[in-house]
Amino acid sequence: MKRRMIVMKTLKKIIKFFRNLFRTIGSFIDRFIVTPVTKFAMFIGEKADKGAGKFERWLNKRNTLVFVSLLVSLLIFFYVDNQASTVIDSAAEVLHNQIVDVTYNKEAYIIEGLPETADVTLIGRTVDLYLAKQLSTGKVTADLSNLKEGTHKIELNYESPINSVNYKLDPSSITVNVYPKVSATKSITVDVINKDKLESKLSVQSVTVDKEEVIIKGTEDEKSIHNINKVATVKALVDIGELIDPTAGVNILKDVKLVAYDKYGNVVDVEIVPEKVTATINIESYSGTAKIKIIPKGSVAFGKAISSISSSVNEISIYGDQAVVSKYTESYIPIEVDVTGLSDSKSYTVVVPKPEGIREVSEKTITVKVSLGEEKSMEVDDIRIDAINLGPNLKAGAMGENSSKTTVIVKGTQEVLDNIDSTTIKATVDLSGLGEGEHTVKVNVTGDEVKASYFAKTTTIKVRITKS
Known part of the structure; x- marks a missing residue:
């Protein structure tokens, strides 16, 4: 209720x-x-x-x-x-980043100061704005066809597809610099990039392009960013990563980009004719067999010495540039093992290094066994001291009696010492960076037997450097 x-x-x-x-x-x-x-x-x-x-x-x-x-x-x-x-019903709509369509004599002039895009604000009825956005005929234009060399202020225009729509441009006017176009001839150099994208057993042997010279076009005005006088080189950037399924032999790469650089390595914005070239890339799969040499680093425990060093393999297959492969097949690949403080025999798993220019090795890791024994020592007399790294037009001489030779103390197991060849022991002084005058320098000693350690009894000597 x-x-x-x-x-x-x-x-x-x-x-x-x-x-x-x-x-x-x-x-x-x-x-x-x-x-x-x-x-x-x-x-x-x-x-x-x-x-x-x-x-x-x-x-x-x-x-x-x-x-x-x-x-x-x-x-x-x-x-x-x-x-x-x-x-x-009246509204506004902003069209961002509309490309500016420029009309001018591109064969005769270079234009600087032109914006690539402009923003257009359309004003009108909603239905008209909708139609204006759907139609693709509207564009921002700049007519520079009547301009001559110099600085000019020009107005941008918008060609609207619908007359009932008003517009505003940002920017609405621009200041441009008009330069006469000039040209010059430049040689092409080749720059190969992304070699590491190749299969590890492949390497680039040679690269050539189908053009030796190109024409560069720009201005001669020092203030212009298109100044051709700033161009030091034009490079063909051959990107190995763009090759599709590269194989050993001849590979063709089209549309290789050309880039102009100044003497500092900065890109110079000039016109290059032609813009691209075709590259012929010779790829090889070069290999060889190289010995490995185990080199111990550091000092073992006091009173101990290395009696033997063995590895699971004594040689490996290597792949890479022909010159580098040939170098290591004629010598060896050094593999270092840190034995600092070692007091008993031990086995190591060691990563096989890839020297510069070697792309692949057959063994990624090897096993190295280091055995120890009791340390003994002996002295080797009259080892000549040689000077190394002396500057040009200079000569060096030892000062003092018997300063040109030294006694070397060699430490190792008795078996190792019994097989030492004194001719494989080298004593040197490093004269890098030293000029005329008297200098006290350190004596360094090395030997071919890696299981032994070497010490100069005379640790320093005096040398006199004079002009040669």
């Missing part, structure tokens, strides 16, 4: 609200439409001649006045609605 009373009160309020609303609307129409129209009709009737009596009586009819008032109301409504729709 209580809920019903609440509903009834709410309905009464709603009915009262709409009654007041309609009363207000009726009062408004009567005051601002019916009454003015009636007065206007009365005025027309008073001014009319006697023959207009019927027209006056017609106008004085209530139905006629209501009809005329309604007609005027509708006219006012549609007019206001149309104006409001025009205002409400």
